[in-house]
Amino acid sequence: MKEIDEIYQENSLVLKNKKIGFIGGGNMAEAIIKGMVSSSLIKASNVFVSEPNKSRQTFLSAEYKIKIVKDNLELVKKSDVLIIAVKPQIIRQVLNGISDQVDVKKLVISVAAGVPISQIEEALCFRKKKKLCVVRTMPNTPAVVQEGATAIAAGKGVSKTDLKISHEIFQAVGQTVEVPEEQIDAVTGLSGSGPAYIFMIIEALSDAGVKMGLSRDVATELTVQTVLGSAMLVRETGTSPGELKNRVTSPGGTTIAGLHALEKGSLRATLMDAVEKATLRSKELAE
Ligand SMILES: NC(=O)c1ccc[n+]([C@@H]2O[C@H](COP(=O)([O-])OP(=O)(O)OC[C@H]3O[C@@H](n4cnc5c(N)ncnc54)[C@H](OP(=O)(O)O)[C@@H]3O)[C@@H](O)[C@H]2O)c1
Structure with a gap:
């Protein structure tokens, strides 16, 4: 088996040593974690999950050797990249709860269906003005078997490196394409459904x-x-x-x-x- 350094060198990857935090450890989060860990894209010790369900916590840490943190605030502190993987209905409440801790250095990636980048930026910036790096994605269920199709749309503050990181994460569960955000509904109608x-x-x-x-x-x-x-x-x-x-x-x-x-x-x-x-x-x- 190839060493992680070798894989990174051969593919000029940028994810190495980044700490990835998942808010929500449900089906989609698990698919991505499984893809990243099994392809040696990242060390399991660099993956953190905040998840309220105790049996999910036990399962995820035993199965993938990732770290479970006590709450969303601790997760934000520990992570360079935040993946928001909760149901769309609670996303505002979750983002309001972490907004003070999220600064411009963090890349925020949402997988939540139907939640625009502007809503995420607004919820995270509601106390102070800051330019955030927000990426919106639309994966699909075959991600569970690493054959997903994920569309990636970048917010205004997102750099080329942030985009590369986003592609690397979702390429661990299939293929990725980049689209302007206004095309995400068409993506939902085609590859999402x-x-x-x-x-x-x-x-x-x-x-x-x-x-x-x-x-x-x-x-x-x-x-x-x-x-x-x-x-x-x-x-x-x-x-x-x-x-x-x-x-x-x-x-x-x-x-x-x-x-x-x-x-x-x-x-x-x-x-x-x-x-x-x-x-x-x-x-x-x-x-
Ligand atoms: N599954 C897919 O194929 C798919 C495809 C495209 C997009 N998405 C998007 O992916 C997101 C997650 O979907 P999913 O299917 O993975 O849902 P899911 O299995 O229900 O996962 C969400 C997880 O978040 C946990 N959670 C609830 N409140 C939380 C909080 N305050 N902080 C942290 N974690 C919390 C839930 O725990 P409890 O169960 O205890 O509430 C649950 O384990 C959704 O926004 C969905 O639109 C999913």
């Missing part, structure tokens, strides 16, 4: 296999591998999905017969509607 669309498609294809006489296990296994393999083919060849589709569609063959049925059922328009509706709902909820 996207896993649910794909789960539904997998379920439907598996049902279809059963209808055609396959056992449930075989139908699901074939479907999952087909979805995974097709996605990897797009990613690894860099070829457009349209071109890859054309390559497996022979004249008068089986695939074009299946594609015709999908066109009749308006699959493409339905998926576009789904992303549009989810994007608009995300905007509505933020307001």
Whole structure:
């Protein structure tokens, strides 16, 4: 296994020796911690978590050897980078509670869905004027298996190094892209809600296999591998999905017969509607 220094040198990473603090030790925090610790991106002793639930505390410290701190204020004191991983409904209360301790040297990264950077800056600066480094992210559930898709949007005070740190953290749980904050609702509608669309498609294809006489296990296994393999083919060849589709569609063959049925059922328009509706709902909820 490679030493942590070697990994850093080879990839010119900037996260080394940074102390990362998680406010909230739930599902998303755990996914990121697991990704960072298992990829040796950071030493477990440089990860701190503030979490009220005792059984979660015990689990996280035993499983990942990270440090549990007594409260959010102690966490802020100990950390260079703060990851806000609590539910959106309590984020204001949590930020108000730590605002005195958060200074310009700290990078604040939020994973909370639907909470704009301006709200985070406002809550952290409510007593005094200060220019803060706030990054807003929108990860998705496949982060749990290190195959997440995370969009990163930077606030005004964020430096190139802060952005690099943010990418490094979320690359430990998958792929990252950078977008202006006004596109985060579209990201929510596409990759945030996207896993649910794909789960539904997998379920439907598996049902279809059963209808055609396959056992449930075989139908699901074939479907999952087909979805995974097709996605990897797009990613690894860099070829457009349209071109890859054309390559497996022979004249008068089986695939074009299946594609015709999908066109009749308006699959493409339905998926576009789904992303549009989810994007608009995300905007509505933020307001
Ligand atoms: N899960 C996802 O796939 C996903 C995707 C995109 C974005 N997000 C965002 O990630 C954030 C966290 O989601 P999650 O699914 O990880 O939720 P979660 O599992 O409920 O985790 C939140 C954790 O924060 C703890 N907590 C509550 N009050 C706290 C406080 N005052 N200080 C510190 N910790 C506190 C909770 O403890 P208790 O359970 O005891 O209350 C819980 O363990 C949300 O804002 C969500 O929008 C999640």
